[in-house]
Amino acid sequence: MSELKDRTIAEIVSDDISTASVFKKYKLDFCCGGGKTVENACKNANINVDDVVDDLLNNKSKKDAPNLNFKDWSAEFLADYIVYVHHTYVKQNLDVISEFAEKVANVHGQHEPRTIEIASLFSNISSELTSHMGKEEGILFPAIKAKADNHNFELDVKTMSLIEDEHEEVGEMIKKIQELSDNFTTPEWACNTFKALYFKLEEFTNDLYQHIHLENNILFPKVKNL
Ligand SMILES: [Fe+2]
Ligand SMILES: [Fe+2]
Structure with missing residues (x-):
């Protein structure tokens, strides 16, 4: 633990770009002011260094998620899982990623115009997904649970096909971001915010693909067969 305190923020982020979100959470500059040790940066910002170190140690990539047998789950349980895991992830990350995307577009847009397009696409994704998840949580998923509970319940097919x-639409936009970012490959000259943006965008994309897969390919067919 003391080892992490004595390392500079820039070193830690360069070793593992996923830690950028931890520093972001505590508003510790990992880009231009990253030369400070974690301990000194926390002291200056009046932050408890142990909290930051704890978060750094708990910062695990989603790659470590276990393999789950979603097909065997009930529709109600699956709907809850999607909300607790994927909707929560999206809600927690939209603002962070938007902020990174805008910063990178403002600083590097002239030199690399694709960053401006990425920021604008992500802003569309953000508003689309917010309203989309609202419909799922407010209308579709409660209806799915009612149908699973009572087989006579008629599910509104129109809502499901709109969803x-x-x-x-969101899948197309995220694919476009994947193309524009050369599959999330940062240029050699990229600063840590740029690296953090592409790291988070890749994580977000993987999460979104899994999220949509669970809804389109497992949850909805399950409900149609109820
Ligand atoms: Fe969803
Ligand atoms: Fe959805």
Whole structure:
């Protein structure tokens, strides 16, 4: 633990770019002011260094998620899982990623115009997904649970197909970001904010693909067969 305190923020972020979100959470500059040790940066900002070190130690990439047998789950449980895991992830990350995207577009947009397009696409994704998840949590998922509970309940097919259309639209936008970012490959000259943006965008994309897959390919067919 003391080892992490004595390392500079820039070193830690350069070794593992996923730690950028921890520093972001505590508003500790990992880009231009990253030369300070974690301990000194915390002292200056009046932050408890142990909290930051704890978060750094707990910062685990989602790659470590276990393999789960989603197909065997009930529709109600799956709907809850999607909300607790994927909707929560999206809600927690939209603002962080938007902020990174805007910063990178402002600083590097002239030199690399694709960053401006990425920021604008992400801003569309952010508003689309917010309203989309609202429909799922407020209308579709409660209806799915009611149908699972009572087999006579008629599910509004129109809502479900509207939701599927929205998945396609968001999927197209995220694919465009993947293309524009050369599959999340940062240029050699990229600063830590740029690296953090692409790291988070890749994580977000993987999460979104899994999220939409669970809804389109497992939850909805399960509900249609109820
Ligand atoms: Fe969803
Ligand atoms: Fe969805």
